[in-house]
Structures are given as C-alpha cells and as structure tokens.
Amino acid sequence: MSDRMIVIGGGLVGAAVxxxxxxxxxxxxxxxxxxxxxxxxxxxxxxxxxxxxxAEMPRYAAWSRDALKLWPDLQRELQELTGVDSGLRQxxxxxxxxxxxxxxxxYELLSGISRAVDGIPFRMMEPSELRHYLxxxxxxxxGGSFCELDGDANPLMLLRALxxxxxxxxxxxxxxxxxxxxxxxxxxxxxxxVAADGQRWQAERLVLAAGLGNARLAPQVGLQAPVxxxxxxxxxxxxxxxxxxxxxxxxxxxxxxSVQIGSSxxxxxxxxxxxxxxxxxxxxxxxxxxxxxxxARLVRAWGALRPLAPxxxxxxxxxxxxxxxxxxxxxxxxxxxxxxxxxxxxWAAGLSQTPPDFADFSAERFRDPxxxxxxxx
Amino acid sequence: xxxxxxxxAIIGAGPAGLAAACEARTLGLSVTVLDEQSAVGGQIYxxxxxxxxxxxxxxxxxxxxxxxxxxxxASSGALHLDSAVVWNxxxxxxxxxxxxxxxRKLSGKYVLLASxxxxxxxxxxxxxxxxxxxxGAAQILLKSAGALPREPVVLAGCGPLLYLLGWQYLRxxxxxxxxxxxxxxxxxxxxxxxxxxxxxSWKELRKGLGLIAALRRSNIALYSGCSDLRAEGTxxxxxxxxxxxxxxxxxxxxxxxxxxxVVPNTQLSWSVKAEHRxxxxxxxxxxxxxxxxxxxxxxxxxxxxxxxxVGAQASAVQGRLAALSIGNRLGVLPDITIRAAPYLESxxxxxxxxxxxxxxxxxxxxxxxxxxxxxxxxxxxxxxAGQIRRFxxxxxxxxxxxxxxxxxxxxxxxxxxxxxTVTETIARERQLEPADVGYYxxxxxxxxxxxxDFVE
Amino acid sequence: xxTEPLFSIPASEGRETVTIIFDDQAVTAPAGISVAAALLVxxxxxxxxxxxxxxxxxxxxxxxxxxxxxxxxDGVPARxxxxxxxxxxxxxxxxxxxxxxxxxxxxxxx
Ligand SMILES: Cc1cc2nc3c(=O)[nH]c(=O)nc-3n(C[C@H](O)[C@H](O)[C@H](O)COP(=O)(O)OP(=O)(O)OC[C@H]3O[C@@H](n4cnc5c(N)ncnc54)[C@H](O)[C@@H]3O)c2cc1C
Ligand SMILES: Cc1cc2nc3c(=O)[nH]c(=O)nc-3n(C[C@H](O)[C@H](O)[C@H](O)COP(=O)(O)OP(=O)(O)OC[C@H]3O[C@@H](n4cnc5c(N)ncnc54)[C@H](O)[C@@H]3O)c2cc1C
Ligand code: FES
Numbered sequence: 038m039s040d041r042m043i044v045i046g047g048g049l050v051g052a053a054v055x056x057x058x059x060x061x062x063x064x065x066x067x068x069x070x071x072x073x074x075x076x077x078x079x080x081x082x083x084x085x086x087x088x089x090x091x092a093e094m095p096r097y098a099a100w101s102r103d104a105l106k107l108w109p110d111l112q113r114e115l116q117e118l119t120g121v122d123s124g125l126r127q128x129x130x131x132x133x134x135x136x137x138x139x140x141x142x143x144y145e146l147l148s149g150i151s152r153a154v155d156g157i158p159f160r161m162m163e164p165s166e167l168r169h170y171l172x173x174x175x176x177x178x179x180g181g182s183f184c185e186l187d188g189d190a191n192p193l194m195l196l197r198a199l200x201x202x203x204x205x206x207x208x209x210x211x212x213x214x215x216x217x218x219x220x221x222x223x224x225x226x227x228x229x230x231v232a233a234d235g236q237r238w239q240a241e242r243l244v245l246a247a248g249l250g251n252a253r254l255a256p257q258v259g260l261q262a263p264v265x266x267x268x269x270x271x272x273x274x275x276x277x278x279x280x281x282x283x284x285x286x287x288x289x290x291x292x293x294x295s296v297q298i299g300s301s302x303x304x305x306x307x308x309x310x311x312x313x314x315x316x317x318x319x320x321x322x323x324x325x326x327x328x329x330x331x332x333a334r335l336v337r338a339w340g341a342l343r344p345l346a347p348x349x350x351x352x353x354x355x356x357x358x359x360x361x362x363x364x365x366x367x368x369x370x371x372x373x374x375x376x377x378x379x380x381x382x383x384w385a386a387g388l389s390q391t392p393p394d395f396a397d398f399s400a401e402r403f404r405d406p407x408x409x410x411x412x413x414x
Numbered sequence: 415x416x417x418x419x420x421x422x423a424i425i426g427a428g429p430a431g432l433a434a435a436c437e438a439r440t441l442g443l444s445v446t447v448l449d450e451q452s453a454v455g456g457q458i459y460x461x462x463x464x465x466x467x468x469x470x471x472x473x474x475x476x477x478x479x480x481x482x483x484x485x486x487x488a489s490s491g492a493l494h495l496d497s498a499v500v501w502n503x504x505x506x507x508x509x510x511x512x513x514x515x516x517x518r519k520l521s522g523k524y525v526l527l528a529s530x531x532x533x534x535x536x537x538x539x540x541x542x543x544x545x546x547x548x549x550g551a552a553q554i555l556l557k558s559a560g561a562l563p564r565e566p567v568v569l570a571g572c573g574p575l576l577y578l579l580g581w582q583y584l585r586x587x588x589x590x591x592x593x594x595x596x597x598x599x600x601x602x603x604x605x606x607x608x609x610x611x612x613x614x615s616w617k618e619l620r621k622g623l624g625l626i627a628a629l630r631r632s633n634i635a636l637y638s639g640c641s642d643l644r645a646e647g648t649x650x651x652x653x654x655x656x657x658x659x660x661x662x663x664x665x666x667x668x669x670x671x672x673x674x675x676v677v678p679n680t681q682l683s684w685s686v687k688a689e690h691r692x693x694x695x696x697x698x699x700x701x702x703x704x705x706x707x708x709x710x711x712x713x714x715x716x717x718x719x720x721x722x723x724v725g726a727q728a729s730a731v732q733g734r735l736a737a738l739s740i741g742n743r744l745g746v747l748p749d750i751t752i753r754a755a756p757y758l759e760s761x762x763x764x765x766x767x768x769x770x771x772x773x774x775x776x777x778x779x780x781x782x783x784x785x786x787x788x789x790x791x792x793x794x795x796x797x798x799a800g801q802i803r804r805f806x807x808x809x810x811x812x813x814x815x816x817x818x819x820x821x822x823x824x825x826x827x828x829x830x831x832x833x834x835t836v837t838e839t840i841a842r843e844r845q846l847e848p849a850d851v852g853y854y855x856x857x858x859x860x861x862x863x864x865x866x867d868f869v870e
Numbered sequence: 871x872x873t874e875p876l877f878s879i880p881a882s883e884g885r886e887t888v889t890i891i892f893d894d895q896a897v898t899a900p901a902g903i904s905v906a907a908a909l910l911v912x913x914x915x916x917x918x919x920x921x922x923x924x925x926x927x928x929x930x931x932x933x934x935x936x937x938x939x940x941x942x943x944d945g946v947p948a949r950x951x952x953x954x955x956x957x958x959x960x961x962x963x964x965x966x967x968x969x970x971x972x973x974x975x976x977x978x979x980x
Contacts (some may be wrong), residue, residue: 053917056973069809071811071812071850072810072811072812072813072814072815072852073812073814073855079814079818121690122624141604173971176835193818193819196818196819197818197819200809201808204808204809210809212809212811213811274865275825275826275862275948275968275969276921276968277969277970277971278967278968278970279971279972280970280971293821294921294968310687311857311858313502313508313510313517313519316858316859316868317517317868320869321868321869322867323865324865324866324868324869329971329972330865330971331864331865331866331869332864332865332866332945332946332947332969332971332972333862333864333969333971334826334862334863334864334865334948334969335862335865335867336824336825336826336828336859336860336862337824337828337857338857338858338859339855339857340639366438369541435959450934450953451953452953452955455934458903461925466885466904532931532933533931542920542925542927543926544915544916544917544926544927544928545876545915545928545933547928547929547930547931548930548932550931550933551929551930551931551932551933552877552932552933554932554933554952554978555877555907555910555932558903558904558907559877559878559879559900559904559907559908559911560879560900561877561879561903561907561910561911562878562879563873563876563877564874564876564877564878565876578921579966586880649915649916649926650916650926650928666873668876668966669876669877678928679935710915723936791926793920793927793930793936794921794937795922796920796921796922796923816887825921825937826940826948827935827936827937830935830936831935831936861934862937862948863947
C-alpha cells in the first residue's frame with residue numbers, strides 16, 4: 038500500500054506539516070537526509086516571535102501572531118503524546134537598542150506594524166524600566182522595546198517531539214534519503230519521489246518541505262521556491278545559573294542554562310562555517326548588553342543556513358498543474374510551528390480549504406519582473 | 415586586530431611540535447610554537463626540565479631522553495608561546511588563540527597541528543565517580559608533581575602505558591593492590607601474527623616485555639582476561655568489581671586507575687573539515703594526509719599522535735618530515751629527498767611494532783560500547799548509552815542527530831570524551847561500520863573561551 | 871571539605887611551597903604544580919558537582935580534555951584546574967552545578 042502523503046524534508050517545517058496531517062489520520066511518509074545535512078532546524082535561535090515581523094506584508098504579521106496563539110496547544114499535545122517538552126515560554130520578549138537612532142527606527146517599525154495589524158502591542162522602554170525586568174543590563178544599552186506576545190522554545194526538543202509524535206501517529210520517517218526527482222502522473226494522480234540511490238515512494242499528495250532543497254524540487258511539479266541560503270552564526274555559552282528571565286532577539290538563556298548569542302545574517306552561499314570576526318563582534322555586543330557575561334565561557338559557535346525567499350517571507354502554495362503538490366518554505370520555522378501543524382497540515386492533506394488570503398504567500402509574487410526585494414527579517 | 419606573522423606556526427609543544435620546530439629552524443624558517451601548558455614537553459616529556467633527578471630516575475630513560483629535545487628546542491631560536499590556548503584555525507594558516515586574558519591572531523605561512531593524543535575514554539559503570547582516573551592522568555601527577563597514590567591502587571585495562579605506570583609505581587615504592595588486565599589469551603594469538611613485523615622495533619619490544627616481567631616478579635595481584643568491569647561506590651569509588659574465569663571478584667580501593675590506550679586528539683583537524691578515516695586497527699579517527707602530513711591543499715600539516723598513534727619517537731620524526739616539506743614549499747629546501755631519506759627509514763623502524771601492539775592491546779568491545787544502558791557516555795551532559803540507543807530508535811543516523819536530540823556532546827569537553835563511544839554505539843546499533851556513521855561536526859572554539867577575553 | 875588525600879608527594883621532593891585558599895581552607899602545595907594536583911594532594915575528593923545529576927566529580931584526565939576539574943579560581947568560574955599552576959594566595963572554590971555569574975553584576979533575579 039502506498040502512503041497517502043509524502044513529505045520531503047524532516048526539519049521543523051516538514052515535521053510540523055507531516056504531524057498536522059498524521060494526527061488527522063493520514064498515512065504519512067517523511068523523507069529526510071542523513072546526519073550531516075544542511076538543517077536550519079538544528080541550528081536556529083529558538084525564538085517564538087512576532088514583533089518586527091511583516092512590516093511589508095501585513096498578512097505575514099497576522100499569520101505569525103495567530104501562530105503564537107496556537108503554540109500552547111502544540112506544546113501540550115506533543116508533551117502528552119511523547120513526554121518531550123518543547124520548552125515553550127511565552128513570557129514576553131525584549132529588543133535592545135544601543136543608540137537613540139536605533140531606538141527611533143525601532144519605534145517607527147513597530148508602530149507601523151501595529152497600525153496595519155491588530156493585536157501586536159509593543160512598548161518602548163528606558164534603560165531604568167528595562168532593568169526592572171533585566172537586572173544586570175550594561176550602561177551601553179540605550180533602551181529597548183517589549184512585546185508581551187514574544188517568547189522562545191527549545192527548537193531541538195521541538196524537532197525531537199515532532200519526530201516522536203510522528204512515530205506515535207504511525208507515520209514513517211525514512212532517513213538518509215536524498216530525493217533527486219519528484220514527478221506527477223496525470224493519468225492516475227499519483228506522485229512519485231525518487232532518491233539518488235534509486236529508491237522510490239508513491240502517494241496521492243506531496244509536500245515539499247526540504248528547506249534549501251525546495252529550490253531544485255519545486256519546479257519539477259509546477260511550483261517555485263527561489264530560496265537562497267542566508268547564514269546565521271550563533272554562539273552558545275556553557276550552562277549558567279538562570280539569570281535572564283526573558284528572551285531578547287539576539288540573546289537568550291535556554292532552559293538548560295546556556296546563553297545563546299545570535300544571529301548574523303550573511304550572504305555566503307552554502308558555507309555553514311564560522312568566522313572569528315563575526316564571533317568576536319557578537320560576543321562584544323552581548324557583553325555590552327550584560328557585562329557579567331564576560332565571565333561566561335563560549336563553548337560552541339556554529340553557522341546555519343536559513344532557507345530564505347527573496348523577500349524573506351514564507352512560500353505556501355499548491356501546484357496548479359499538479360494538484361495535491363504543495364511547497365512549504367519558511368524562515369521562522371519555530372515561531373510558525375503550530376500554524377504549520379494545525380493549519381498547513383490539514384490543508385496539504387486535503388482536509389481543509391485554502392486558508393484566507395493565502396494568495397499573498399504564493400511564489401507568484403516573485404514573477405513580477407518590476408519588483409525587487411530587500412529582506413528586512 | 416594586529417596580526418603577527420611567521421613562516422611556521424606549530425600547535426603543540428610535544429615531541430612532534432618540538433622536533434618540527436628544531437628542524438624548521440635549521441632551514442632558517444621563523445617558527446612560533448603555541449601550547450596551552452605552561453612548559454614544553456607535551457604529554458610524554460611533561461616537566462622534563464624541572465623534574466628533580468630522583469623523579470626522573472623513577473620515570474625511566476624514555477622520559478629523560480626528552481631533556482635533549484627540549485634543550486635543543488630552547489636554543490633553536492623558535493619562539494615559544496606558553497599558556498596559549500588555540501581556539502580557531504583556518505585552512506589558510508590563520509590561528510586565533512587566547513593568551514594572558516585576551517584573544518590574539520597569528521598568521522603562519524604554514525601551520526603544524528601537533529596536538530597529540532588523549533587517553534581513550536573507558537565508559538563503564540561508575541567511571542564518573544571521584545577516585546576513578548586515567549592511568550595517564552596519574553602518570554601526569556607523577557611527572558609534574560611527583561605525586562604518588564597513598565593507599566594501594568588498582569590499575570585496570572590494557573596497553574603499554576598501564577604497565578609502564580605500574581612499573582614506575584613499583585620503582586617509586588607505591589603499593590599496587592591489583593593489576594586487572596583485560597587482555598585475554600585470544601589477544602595474544604591475534605597479535606602473534608604481527609610479531610615478525612614487530613621484531614623490527616626490537617628495542618621497543620624488549621622494553622615492553624621487560625616491564626611486564628618486572629610486574630610479574632613483583633608479587634602484585636595480577637588478573638588477566640578480565641571482563642564486566644564496574645567501579646562501585648556512591649560518592650566516590652569504593653571498589654572495582656569484575657569477572658575472571660567465570661567468577662566474580664571485587665577489590666576494594668579508593669583509587670582506580672583505568673586505561674585502554676590513547677587515541678588521536680583530532681579536534682583541530684575535524685574543525686577545518688579535513689577528511690578523516692576510521693582506523694580499524696586502532697579503533698579511532700585519523701585525518702587523511704599526504705606522506706608529509708599535509709591536509710589536502712591547505713596550509714595545514716599534522717604530525718605526531720594527533721595524526722595517528724605512533725609513539726613519541728615516531729612523532730618527532732613526523733614533525734621533522736613535515737618541517738622539511740614546509741621548507742621545500744617555501745623554497746628553502748629545493749631537494750627534500752636526501753634530507754628526508756633517513757627520517758623516512760627511521761619512521762618505518764619506529765612504527766613497525768604498532769600492528770603488534772594494536773592487535774594485542776585492542777580495547778575490549780564491552781569497554782568501548784557499553785553493554786548496560788545505565789553507563790554514562792557523555793560525562794558533561796550525563797547522557798547514557800541507553801538514551802543514545804533510544805535516539806537511534808527514533809531515527810537518528812549519526813552523532814550530530816543524537817546530539818541535537820539529547821545534548822550528548824554539548825558540554826564543555828565539546829565531545830572529546832564521548833565522541834568515539836557515541837559513533838561506535840550508533841554503529842553497533844545500526845549494524846554499520848563507524849566510518850559509515852561519522853563523527854561530530856567539530857566547530858570553534860576548539861576550547862571554551864571566556865567571553866571577556868574578546869573584550870579589551 | 872578535605873578528606874584523606876588519594877595522592878601524596880614524598881618528602882624527598884622537598885621544594886618551595888605556596889599557600890592557596892580552597893573553600894576557605896588554607897592548603898599548602900609545592901610551587902609550580904597545577905591547582906588540580908595541589909587539591910588532590912590536599913585531600914579534595916570532589917571538585918564540583920555535576921550540572922545535570924548533581925553528582926560529585928573530580929579530575930579524570932589531568933591534561934585538559936575531560937573538563938571534570940573545573941573550579942572557580944580568583945573569581946573566574948569554570949577554570950580547568952589541571953592546566954593552571956598554583957600561585958601564592960590564589961582563592962579557589964568548588965563549583966556547585968552550573969556556573970553562577972557574580973550576583974553584584976546581575977542583580978537578584980526578576
Ligand atoms: C541562525 C538561524 C537562526 C534562526 N532563528 C530562528 C528563530 O529564532 N525563530 C524561528 O522561528 N526561526 C529561526 N530560524 C529559522 C528556522 O530555523 C527555519 O525557518 C526552519 O528551521 C526551517 O525549517 P525547514 O524544515 O524548512 O528547513 P531545514 O531545517 O533546513 O530542513 C530541511 C530538511 O529537508 C531535508 N532535505 C533537503 N533536501 C532534501 C532532499 N532532496 N531529499 C530529502 N530531504 C531533503 C534536509 O535534510 C532537512 O532535514 C533561524 C534560522 C537560522 C539559520
Ligand atoms: C596522558 C598520557 C601519558 C603518556 N605517557 C607516555 C609515556 O610515559 N611514555 C610514552 O612513550 N608515551 C606516552 N604517551 C604517549 C605520548 O604522549 C605520545 O606518543 C607523544 O607524546 C606524542 O607526541 P605529540 O607531540 O604528538 O603530542 P603531545 O606530546 O601530546 O603534545 C601535544 C601538545 O599539544 C598541546 N595542545 C593540544 N591542543 C592544544 C590547543 N588547542 N591549544 C594549545 N595547545 C594544545 C598540548 O598541551 C600538548 O602539550 C602518553 C600519552 C598520554 C595521553
Ligand atoms: S582533569 Fe581533565 S580537564 Fe582537567
């Protein structure tokens with residue numbers, strides 16, 4: 038018997054969509070690469086974040102906002118099903134500014150979004166007020182903003198929980214598979230995925246959630262995913278006693294106690310290495326924010342590649358020429374996990390209608406030759 | 415940041431690094447040697463210059479031989495940066511290191527990685543208890559501080575270093591409660607095939623046999639062919655329990671020194687994404703180099719035990735060969751063959767004994783891949799063998815995925831102490847070769863760095 | 871807390887000594903040895919408690935690879951005591967679980 042749905046990619050996006058379909062009872066098969074694949078899901082910063090998202094695309098801001106509301110359900114469901122805690126913490130989050138200029142730009146950005154979309158509140162704060170929440174803030178901090186919706190999670194535990202959940206729901210996860218071809222047989226409406234080693238899988242529905250791999254696969258089934266890698270370097274310290282009780286956009290203390298310092302945005306192709314100058318720059322900024330960090334130790338730095346569309350917004354689309362094939366690609370796979378699971382999952386499974394205003398997320402937007410993109414994600 | 419430059423930068427001041435420095439200096443190259451220790455000598459010649467005479471006598475002639483190399487180095491004109499912790503190396507020869515509380519850069523036209531070996535982890539039940547240490551660690555205490563066990567000590571495992579330490583302890587008058595050897599009769603049978611080859615290193619062979627004979631004569635309790643080793647105790651080690659010839663034995667002790675060989679310290683070569691191969695005889699990874707030690711088309715060379723376990727003498731020769739090749743590339747030694755020939759010859763002689771030693775002292779499967787699910791594999795994050803096996807059940811194909819799922823390898827030792835165990839455990843579970851399972855993606859910093867060291 | 875030491879240095883080694891303070895106790899050690907060696911010879915049976923299981927831990931490798939010997943030295947946490955030579959007057963502390971950054975600099979929580 039063939040599965041009903043093939044999902045290519047077992048990262049946060051693929052696993053969330055697959056889980057969303059599997060929990061509805063669909064037979065799902067997830068195809069994923071091996072131990073050392075490019076995997077944004079294993080190298081990201083873990084924020085569950087809405088502020089500053091979607092300045093040029095209100096639909097995206099609203100989508101992120103709604104995703105945050107769904108997150109507690111996902112956290113609970115996965116915890117009950119698998120015993121794995123995804124570490125969701127929705128206590129509000131901060132952004133820190135180091136100059137008046139940065140503060141002003143931030144205010145303009147956030148108030149613009151707030152005007153365009155309901156329900157994304159924010160507050161600008163003076164250092165004195167910030168210190169109330171973040172004692173230990175250094176003298177170089179000029180101020181900050183706070184959004185009560187923001188928070189964080191443990192992306193690695195989320196990935197593990199989704200994989201465990203998939204297994205619980207009877208899905209197949211096949212690893213060490215490099216899918217090189219996907220095709221659609223119009224005569225019987227069956228999709229086939231072919232791996233480099235010749236293995237094949239067939240199903241009635243196909244979800245492309247292969248991160249950077251989508252760029253190559255999407256055109257084979259009448260879709261587009263012009264994603265390119267954007268490297269982020271992230272640093273992490275040894276475990277420390279808890280002292281940061283709120284996440285910040287570039288600094289957060291994980292539940293295990295380590296402090297993550299992130300993330301650069303670099304256009305360096307498929308190089309997921311690290312560079313001493315970026316490490317140094319990020320450390321300096323973190324120590325400027327919290328001088329006590331000077332006594333913490335950096336244990337690891339890594340680079341990870343974001344699968345980024347030209348405008349940094351998600352691409353969600355069903356193929357017109359090959360109905361039943363979907364492309365799902367998004368930066369912010371942690372933030373959007375619950376929406377990918379509860380909204381995209383059933384949609385891709387054919388169990389629900391296309392969500393409202395989803396045309397905004399179609400790759401059609403990149404076909405306009407008069408449009409150029411800058412990504413301010 | 416201002417960047418110092420040098421013809422050859424060497425990481426590690428053990429026999430490989432020191433010999434390379436001396437050789438490179440004879441070619442007129444400028445040389446800088448960095449080592450995180452406060453004195454040169456590496457592991458084998460630790461403290462060799464300042465050790466009191468009585469201590470050197472206990473440690474034996476192989477140790478004292480290091481004094482010559484160390485003094486040649488001291489007068490070679492090479493620059494030695496002590497207490498310098500290298501945290502990043504790039505394939506173009508740029509090094510980032512911490513010294514005196516801040517990060518600095520050094521740019522070598524070529525860089526020699528000579529970071530040596532570490533003792534192979536010995537993951538058995540109870541190995542995290544205070545009072546369980548590596549035999550090499552105890553030897554370091556002897557070399558660097560003259561420290562000896564106060565109470566009768568138990569030595570367990572296999573390999574030359576274990577017997578050497580036993581012999582050194584006997585000479586120093588320390589008491590040995592028991593030597594619990596995991597080597598079995600079948601190991602002697604397997605090794606005997608390599609005996610002819612080993613005879614080319616007859617000096618080494620004779621030395622080794624001499625050590626074992628001395629231990630046998632000494633009346634200490636010797637157990638051989640032992641299995642099921644387990645350290646017992648609650649807050650610290652109280653006894654070693656094991657099985658021999660079908661019976662259970664328990665030897666009370668407050669100090670258990672374990673050892674099952676040394677393995678290359680490959681953090682640096684992994685960190686530059688060099689190709690590594692799994693050495694099936696030595697059961698460890700080693701970087702793939704050309705005969706001079708060069709890593710692919712990079713500015714980096716590797717010599718000594720961090721390239722492959724070859725011992726101190728061969729390490730030094732590898733260091734010299736790397737220096738010659740670098741001299742050749744820099745144009746100061748147009749014809750390398752004449753100078754290299756005697757070194758290549760002696761390298762063969764020194765390494766001839768290895769297949770024999772590798773076969774005889776092959777660490778037991780059960781002491782590399784824990785049988786009990788309870789055994790802690792990752793000491794830092796306290797991840798057990800059972801957890802690793804469960805993650806494999808969830809679909810993890812290799813160490814990077816088990817790491818993401820369970821934090822195994824994320825602690826301050828950065829995977830040094832669990833990496834081999836994790837690779838082999840996954841390989842066993844998936845019925846693959848370790849080569850097919852792979853290793854951690856090692857990333858900078860090579861050693862943890864204080865954030866404050868980045869800030870002026 | 872110090873107990874019966876596992877190692878001792880024979881008197882014949884007779885050398886210049888230094889004094890360091892370990893968890894408020896004075897410890898005398900030969901100059902030039904590592905802090906870890908000094909503590910072992912003084913009878914420190916554990917150096918820290920582990921971060922996850924809060925179990926006692928002590929040096930395992932003595933050569934800078936296992937990170938079991940981490941202690942606070944002169945106010946800097948998580949130093950590898952097997953790589954740091956003793957100096958007269960050094961103040962050394964055990965580490966309980968994860969490193970805590972100095973209270974004075976981070977305030978007292980929320
Ligand atoms: C440095 C950094 C920081 C980030 N911070 C955040 C954050 O704070 N919050 C947030 O929400 N998001 C963050 N992100 C983004 C987030 O990580 C990504 O949006 C998310 O992980 C994308 O998931 P994915 O499954 O699409 O891609 P990936 O995780 O890259 O997974 C793609 C999967 O597809 C598989 N694959 C690819 N090609 C093939 C093929 N041909 N055949 C079979 N399998 C294939 C790969 O093996 C991989 O497992 C960050 C990203 C980075 C890099
Ligand atoms: C604990 C131990 C005890 C041993 N005792 C003996 C013995 O008694 N007899 C014997 O024949 N063989 C012994 N060996 C084997 C012996 O160490 C090797 O055969 C020989 O020393 C290898 O020389 P090397 O130059 O390759 O490396 P080493 O002598 O190990 O030198 C490597 C040096 O690199 C430095 N280093 C590593 N990483 C970094 C970094 N990131 N930054 C800065 N510096 C760094 C280390 O501090 C070290 O000094 C022992 C091995 C170990 C591990
Ligand atoms: S004892 Fe292993 S790092 Fe110090």
